[in-house]
Amino acid sequence: METVNAVENKDIILDVRHLKKYFPIATNFFGKPTRFLKAVDDVSFTVQRGKTIGIVGESGCGKTTMGRCILRLHEITSGDVFFDGINVRELSHEQLRKIRPQMQIIFQDPYSSLSPRLPVGEIIGEAVLAHKLVDQAHYREYVLDVMHACGLQTHYFDRYPHEFSGGQRQRICIARALALKPKLVICDEPVSALDVSIQAQIINLLKDLQRDMGLTYVFISHDLSVVEHISDEIGVMYLGSMVESGDKEKIFANPLHPYTQALFSAVPVPDPNVKMNRIVLKGDIPSPANPPKGCKFHTRCNQCMDICKEVAPKYKEYEPNHFCACHLYNQD
C-alpha cells in the first residue's frame, strides 16, 4: 500500500522500486544467457522534489549502473522507475526521447563525455533546439545565459572542448545538462575527475543552481565528505544492493550497517591529534557475477553471525526514514 501512496505523493519526484540490472556474461550455444553479472540487484528508494540524495559505495558496487538505469541509458532488467509519476520502464523510445530534457545526467569524466567535433555552444544548445525549448531567434541568447549561469565566459561559445581545462569542461557538462531545464539531474561522480580546489567550485555551483532552479539531484559519489556536504539523504550501496538509506543526519549520527560504519570510519579527519579508530575491511569486494549467499557483506563483515551466511536480510525501516538491511537488528 505504501507504494501506491508514493505515486500519489506529489512531492516525490523519483520513486525507484526493486530495480534490477543484470548483464549477461556467458551464453549457451543458442545465444541464451546463462550467467549474469548482477550490477544492480533489487534497489528501492524515493527522492523528494528539490532534495539531493547521495549514493555512496566503493568502486564497482553498481552506483553508476543504477544512475544510468534510472534514465534508461541501460535497459532495465526488472523493477520500476517512476519519474514524476511516469513509469520510465514502459516508455517507448520516442516517448523516452521526449521526456529526456526533464531528467539529465552529468557524467563522471568531462574529458571523454564531450564530442570532440562540436563547438561548446553547439554541445550545450543542440538538444535545446532538438526539443524546441526556445525558438531559433532566442537560441544563442539562451545558450549564452546558461553558460553565464554555469560560470563559463560567453566568448567560449565557438571554441572546442579540447581547449578547456577539466574544471571548465565539467562546467560545460553541467551547462549542457541544465540548458534543457531538467527537473532531475543524476550527478554521476561529477567531481571525482577533478582536483580538490575545483571540486569545491563545482559542488558550490551545483548547490547554487539547485537553489535557483529547484533541481533534484541524485548525487553518486564515493567521496563521503562531498556527499555529506551536498546531500539531504544518503543511500549506501554494496555489491548492487542498497544496505542502508535515510536522512543524512540520522545516518551520520547513527550508522546501523557494519559496512556503513566501516565506510565512515575511513573518512580522514584533518586533525593529527585525533586517534582514528578505523574499521579495516578484510579482503576485496566479491564478484557481482557470483555474489555470496545470504547477506552479501558477510564475507567481509566484522560482526558476521551464522544466520548471515544463509539468509539474506530484509530491508527495513528502523527509525523514521532510516532503512537498513542487517541481521544485527530486529528482522521481524
Added chain:
Amino acid sequence: MVKYIIKRLLLSLLIVVGVSVIIYVLIRLMPMDYVDQKFQSQLSQGTVQKEDIERIKEGYGLQVKYRDYAVGYGWIGRTGLKYDEEGNIVDTNNDKSTLDEGILIDASGVALSEKYKDNKSLSENDWVQRELSGGQEAICKIRSFFEGYGTWLINALHGDFGQSFKFGDDVGTIIGRQMWISFAISLVALVLQFIIAIPLGVQAATHQYGAMDYTVTVLAMMGISLPTFFFGALVLGLFSLKLGWFPYQGLNDSSLINPTWITHFLDTVHHLVLPIVTLVILSIGGLMRYTRTNMLEVLSADYIRTARAKGCSEKTVIYRHAFRNTLIPVVTMLAGIIPSLFGGAMITEQVFALPGIGNSAYQALIIGDVPFVMAYNLFLAVLSVLGTLLSDLMYAVVDPRVKITK
C-alpha cells in the same frame, strides 16, 4: 598554412628523388634486360649474332661499347686515355687511378680485373690492349648506375622521360593518354565503393552481432580474400562466356563502325560493367570493415552516451555525433586512394584487357622497359606524396583539434 604546404612540397621533392634512385637500382638489378628477352629466340636460332645484340643494347642505352668510345670520341670518361682505331693508347699523360668509374668487361661479360688478376704486372691499359689485339670485337663498359641514372635524371628534369622500349612512343604521352582511361574506371569504382561500403559499415556497427552484421562481415571477408585474377576470371566466365551478357575484353567493340558518340559511350559502359563490378566487390570489404571498426569504437565513447542522454534522436546520435568522428580515420585513406585512382588497377585491367595505364605498366615491367617503368613508378610516387599531403591537410578540416601552424 601556405608556409607549411611549401615546406612539405620541398620535402616531397627530396622523397621523389630518393624513390627514383631506388626504382632505377631495382630495374637495373633485374637479371634479364629488354634486348636479351626480345632476341632470345633469334639468338638461339642463329639469325642474330651476339655482336648484333651488343649493338642493339647500345642503341637502347643499356650499355656503352668501350671500343666505339675509343674510335668515336677518343676519350673514355675521365680516365683520359686516348685510343686510335686499333685500340692502341696514344695519350697516357693522365692519371690512371681514376679508371674505376666503370667496370671493364669482355664480350662474355667477365670483368677484366678478374680475368687478369693472376698477372699482376699488367696495367688496366694492358688489359684493354690485349683484349683488342686478341680480336675481341666488343669490349663493353657497362653503364654504371650513376652514369645511367644521371642521364635519366637530367632528361627527366627537362621533361623527357624517354621512349618506351615496348610501345615505341614517348613515355609521357603514353601515360598522359592511358591515365584517363584508368582514372575514369577507378573513379566510378571508388564512388560506388564508398556509397556501398560506408553505409554498410555503419549498419553493421549499429547492429553489432546481429544478422545484418554477420552477413555483411562474411561477404566482406569473401571480398577481401578472393584474388582479383581469380574472381575476374570467374565473372568473365559466367557473365561473358556462358551467359553472354557482357563483352569479355577491351573498351570498345571493334565491329562498331562510325558510331555516334552516344552509341560509342553506351558501348564503353557495356564493356566496363564487369571490370568495375569486380573492382567494387573486391574493395568494399576492406573499407566496410574499416568503417565498422571505427564506428564501433566511437559508438562506445562517453560522448555518445551524452548525446543519447540529451535526448537526441538515434539518427542524430549516429550520423551527427558518431559518424563525424568516424570520418577522421577514413580521411587517412585518402593518401592511399589518390595513387590508385590514377595509377590504374594492374591485375583487373590485365584480366579484362583494358588499355589502361595499369595494363601497360604490367607489360612494361615484365619485359624490362626501363623508361616506362621508371616514369610510371615515379608518377605513382608523386601521387602518393601528394595524397599524403592532402590527407594531412584534410585532417585539419575534419578534426578541430588538429591545427596546422608550422
